[in-house]
Amino acid sequence: MEPVEFGEKTYMGLRKDLGNLPLIVVRAKRGYVACSYVSRDTAEKIGDVAAFVSGVREYSEFFNAKIRGATSWAEDLGIREGMSVRKALEIMDTEEKE
Secondary structure (H helix, E strand, O other): OEEEEEOOEEEEEEEEEOOOOEEEEEEOOOOEEEEOOOOHHHHHHOOOOEEEEOOOOOHHHHHHOEOOEEOHHHHHOOOOOOOEHHHHHHHHOOOOOO
């Protein structure tokens, strides 16, 4: 993973060329946003806080995309379909409440 700047924040990102689109995942403190190569069903099954976008090729497109789906764990934090990736990452980057 590599540091990825987005606004005033730095997240850890992974971008690897695969078939027709790259695999992109950006990690925050409590979860991640990924392209649709990552299985939502598997993320749900294992309890990941995860949200998903589709059709992105570069980090710049990724950060401007809208959330297309999320696990119930992410929804419990307030992440919703149609939300900006920026907002979803901000939510995921907050400290967990005790």
